[in-house]
Amino acid sequence: MATSAKRTLKTIEHAGDNVSDALFDQIASLRKEIASISEAVSDYSGHTFDDVQHNAVALAKEVRHQGAVVARQVSRQANAAGKAVQENPIPVIVVLGTIALVSALIFSRD
DSSP: OOOHHHHHHHHHHHHHHHHHHHHHHHHHHHHHHHHHHHHHHHHHHHHHHHHHHHHHHHHHHHHHHHHHHHHHHHHHHHHHHHHHHOOOOOOHHHHHHHHHHHHHHHHOOO
């Protein structure tokens, strides 16, 4: 009886060692997979950051270009308005007076 119990204990110990070895192998395999996934995510995020940075630079250049175009147009319109005021100031005085009168009426309604 004692020998069969010893054999059973040895069998259980041997099976436990096999299970432990299998678990260690699985854990090592999982660590490798996690490392490769982590590396892939890192590469992807690096490329995404580069793309965002490139798009931001392109957007800034476009905004700068459009801002220059708008500034030229506003300058032309301001020059044309200045010439119109110099040539005929009466309509401007009438418009400014009307704006002042309407503003006074609106803000004095309290």
